[in-house]
Amino acid sequence: MMSTVESDNQPAASHDAGWIQWLALAPLLAWLGAFVVVPTGIMLVYSFCQRDELGQVVYDFTFENYVRVFEELSWATPLRSLAAGVVGAMIIASLTALWKYRTGRQLTPSALAGPARRGLLVAAVVAIHLEILAPHFQGVYLRILWRSAAYAALTTLLCLIIGYPVAYVMGTARRRWRNILLAAVMIPFWTSFLVRTYAWITILREQGLLNATLTAMKLIDEPISILYTPLAVVIGLVYAYLPFMILPIYASLERLDPGLIDAALDLGARPLRVFSSVIVPLTFPGIAAGVLLVFVPAVGMFAVTDLMGGAKVLLIGNVIQNQFGQARDWPFGAALGIVLLAMFAVVFAAAAGELVSRDRGRGIWRRRWPGRRGSPPPGQEDGASHLHVALG
Amino acid sequence: MKLPGRVWVLVNVVIGLVLAACPAIRAADAELNLFAWSEYIPQAVIDGFTKETGIKVNYEAYSSNEEMLSKFLAAGAQYDLLQPSEYTVEALIKQNKLLPLDHARLPNLTNIAPEFKGLGHDPQLKYSVPYMAGTVGIVVNTEKIREPIRGYKDVFQDKYANRIVVVNDNRELVSWALHTLGRPINDITPESLEMARPIVTRWVSLIKLFDSDSPKTVLLNGDADLGIVWSGEAAILWNEDHKFHYILPEEGAHMFVDNLVIPANARNKDAAHAFINYILRPEVSKLISDEFPYTNPNAEARKLLSREQLENPASYPKATKLEIFRDIGKQSAAIDRMVTDIRSAAGKADKE
Numbered sequence: 001m002m003s004t005v006e007s008d009n010q011p012a013a014s015h016d017a018g019w020i021q022w023l024a025l026a027p028l029l030a031w032l033g034a035f036v037v038v039p040t041g042i043m044l045v046y047s048f049c050q051r052d053e054l055g056q057v058v059y060d061f062t063f064e065n066y067v068r069v070f071e072e073l074s075w076a077t078p079l080r081s082l083a084a085g086v087v088g089a090m091i092i093a094s095l096t097a098l099w100k101y102r103t104g105r106q107l108t109p110s111a112l113a114g115p116a117r118r119g120l121l122v123a124a125v126v127a128i129h130l131e132i133l134a135p136h137f138q139g140v141y142l143r144i145l146w147r148s149a150a151y152a153a154l155t156t157l158l159c160l161i162i163g164y165p166v167a168y169v170m171g172t173a174r175r176r177w178r179n180i181l182l183a184a185v186m187i188p189f190w191t192s193f194l195v196r197t198y199a200w201i202t203i204l205r206e207q208g209l210l211n212a213t214l215t216a217m218k219l220i221d222e223p224i225s226i227l228y229t230p231l232a233v234v235i236g237l238v239y240a241y242l243p244f245m246i247l248p249i250y251a252s253l254e255r256l257d258p259g260l261i262d263a264a265l266d267l268g269a270r271p272l273r274v275f276s277s278v279i280v281p282l283t284f285p286g287i288a289a290g291v292l293l294v295f296v297p298a299v300g301m302f303a304v305t306d307l308m309g310g311a312k313v314l315l316i317g318n319v320i321q322n323q324f325g326q327a328r329d330w331p332f333g334a335a336l337g338i339v340l341l342a343m344f345a346v347v348f349a350a351a352a353g354e355l356v357s358r359d360r361g362r363g364i365w366r367r368r369w370p371g372r373r374g375s376p377p378p379g380q381e382d383g384a385s386h387l388h389v390a391l392g
Numbered sequence: 393m394k395l396p397g398r399v400w401v402l403v404n405v406v407i408g409l410v411l412a413a414c415p416a417i418r419a420a421d422a423e424l425n426l427f428a429w430s431e432y433i434p435q436a437v438i439d440g441f442t443k444e445t446g447i448k449v450n451y452e453a454y455s456s457n458e459e460m461l462s463k464f465l466a467a468g469a470q471y472d473l474l475q476p477s478e479y480t481v482e483a484l485i486k487q488n489k490l491l492p493l494d495h496a497r498l499p500n501l502t503n504i505a506p507e508f509k510g511l512g513h514d515p516q517l518k519y520s521v522p523y524m525a526g527t528v529g530i531v532v533n534t535e536k537i538r539e540p541i542r543g544y545k546d547v548f549q550d551k552y553a554n555r556i557v558v559v560n561d562n563r564e565l566v567s568w569a570l571h572t573l574g575r576p577i578n579d580i581t582p583e584s585l586e587m588a589r590p591i592v593t594r595w596v597s598l599i600k601l602f603d604s605d606s607p608k609t610v611l612l613n614g615d616a617d618l619g620i621v622w623s624g625e626a627a628i629l630w631n632e633d634h635k636f637h638y639i640l641p642e643e644g645a646h647m648f649v650d651n652l653v654i655p656a657n658a659r660n661k662d663a664a665h666a667f668i669n670y671i672l673r674p675e676v677s678k679l680i681s682d683e684f685p686y687t688n689p690n691a692e693a694r695k696l697l698s699r700e701q702l703e704n705p706a707s708y709p710k711a712t713k714l715e716i717f718r719d720i721g722k723q724s725a726a727i728d729r730m731v732t733d734i735r736s737a738a739g740k741a742d743k744e
Contacts, residue, residue, distance in 0.1 A: 019398070020398060023398065023402075052722075053483070053487075053721040053722050054461065054465065054483055054484075055724075056465050140732065140733045140736055140737070144736050147736075205613055206613065206614050206615050207613055207614050207615075225554065227615060228600050228601040228615070309601075310600060310601025310602060310603065311560050311601060311602040311603070312599070312600070312602065312738070314735050314736040319732060319736070322728070322732065324462060325458065325459040325462050325463075326456050326458040326462075326561075326562065326728065327725065328458050328461055328462045328465075328724070328725075329725055330462075330466075
């Protein structure tokens with residue numbers, strides 16, 4: 001136990017340590033139990049039930065809700081594509097491992113740039129195969145699930161492209177500017193999310209601010225119709241989730257030792273190389289956190305599509321909300337929710353696996369894989385030698 | 393005095409639990425839990441009731457009958473008054489969810505006009521009292537649209553693509569398609585839905601947006617020039633600017649009657665009866681008509697309305713007897729499935 005060192009001097013503390021920790025955790029566990037575990041359990045039960053004439057839940061066991069979610073999925077070709085994608089990813093991973101073994105590189109932070117590139121390549125391969133898969137999602141609900149994931153992925157990508165530079169400027173600015181920029185990112189949070197969405201409606205509508213400005217500057221003759229289109233939905237989603245991407249990356253960047261950057265420049269790396277080999281790998285935890293914080297809520301979002309999409313762009317959040325509202329088919333809505341949950345569990349498990357291998361050996365993970373991943377071998381602790389290996 | 397740390401933790405936990413439990417402790421008969429349509433009951437009416445009786449009114453809103461049913465059936469004994477449309481009243485009566493009204497406590501019930509008594513869903517007004525009625529019809533911004541619009545076929549032309557707003561109601565959409573086919577709107581079968589499918593598919597590709605809460609805002613903003621909306625919204629638009637004309641489609645239209653009902657398991661039955669009787673007063677009903685100009689079923693209240701209000705073509709259309717929706721039971725799931733399918737397919741076509 002970590003407290004054994006302290007307990008030599010404070011025997012009383014080691015007695016109470018376990019008791020206090022459980023009591024401190026109790027409210028969180030109770031909250032998680034009541035608002036996460038129990039509702040998910042109820043959803044799971046409902047997903048196997050049916051509805052009656054009026055729309056109430058009837059406890060007659062059936063698989064038909066899940067059948068309906070996956071209806072019209074043709075199995076043969078997608079499996080082939082999926083198998084090809086998995087095999088391709090495995091080949092790439094093995095090649096990368098072979099290469100690293102050959103050059104004798106240690107898993108230092110700067111060497112993580114390689115795996116980062118590998119991960120991107122795998123993602124690209126999977127994405128290409130999913131594109132091939134997409135036409136096979138003939139079923140209504142599979143199409144909607146696919147489209148929701150696509151919108152969320154696009155939102156995450158745009159948030160990353162827009163958010164990383166902002167976070168970089170914030171992280172490397174002088175203290176006064178840093179505080180101002182931080183306030184600028186945080187203040188919109190203090191207003192209601194709905195108010196901000198309505199503000200965008202005011203800007204984007206035909207007689208709104210944007211069209212009025214463009215017409216006054218004589219750039220356009222007819223007002224541009226942006227509102228109630230997929231473009232408006234993307235704008236709304238990116239705006240809503242941008243702070244969730246900026247703040248974790250900023251937190252990561254703030255902890256970055258500027259000495260490392262100076263050292264890299266001194267050693268002769270060009271700024272772009274410094275960025276890709278030093279800064280991005282070191283801020284990877286921040287990026288990963290930002291990606292998760294944006295992607296997961298974005299898939300289930302329905303308020304933005306309802307308000308800014310005019311209820312025309314149907315995403316999975318809208319469909320589920322509809323099942324629990326107008327459609328009065330709670331069992332089917334529950335089945336859709338469970339399928340979504342399962343999707344996330346798979347993605348998160350894969351991402352957590354990746355994150356573990358990246359960790360530099362701090363915290364509890366160090367216990368599990370001592371010496372194999374993460375913890376640098378003795379003699380290689382200082383940053384300078386890491387850079388030398390990366391750039392050499 | 394310094395207490396051990398864990399005692400402080402315990403004290404905080406207990407205080408937290410007590411504070412969390414407080415809202416659950418409240419007097420049962422000093423309140424009225426009203427679950428009604430959004431934009432339908434004026435604040436002045438609610439405040440007047442509270443001022444007179446001292447009963448606090450908790451007003452929760454919904455924008456479709458199905459949404460109301462969904463929440464009501466799940467909520468337990470949480471609501472004292474509901475405001476369903478006629479076909480929903482029928483469904484609730486069939487399932488014994490409503491309290492028979494005590495007419496002795498509703499002396500103002502005689503104010504209701506005779507044409508609103510004897511309707512199919514509740515002929516004796518045993519369970520429901522008509523609140524407001526209306527129609528669903530076409531609003532045209534005559535400044536932007538010069539050609540005459542007479543019915544659904546005129547609205548859904550290719551040249552008006554992306555200029556149309558409709559209410560976000562799947563059953564309405566299907567009933568308009570059935571009107572154009574000349575079929576009865578309450579005849580919802582797999583065959584009639586298959587006939588309606590291509591029509592609805594084509595229409596959805598022309599619609600700009602779906603909005604049940606406040607389609608008048610969209611028309612006022614100029615984001616749409618044509619709308620198929622509730623008559624009350626159209627009446628407000630007419631009062632705003634006479635360029636907004638209201639037309640009942642020539643293929644056919646239906647009337648809706650929204651009613652006040654009391655759930656069988658309501659907790660504040662006395663307050664609920666008092667509220668219904670209060671609404672039936674002519675001067676109170678007039679206040680409702682002033683703010684939400686739907687068709688007022690209260691004959692005494694109509695005597696108090698101005699000539700301008702009575703001549704509003706959206707509020708009091710010159711129409712012969714119109715159909716009402718009847719309860720279709722489980723077929724509503726079939727409607728929802730089909731329209732969701734159509735709407736999601738249309739979304740895909742947009743993005744490609």
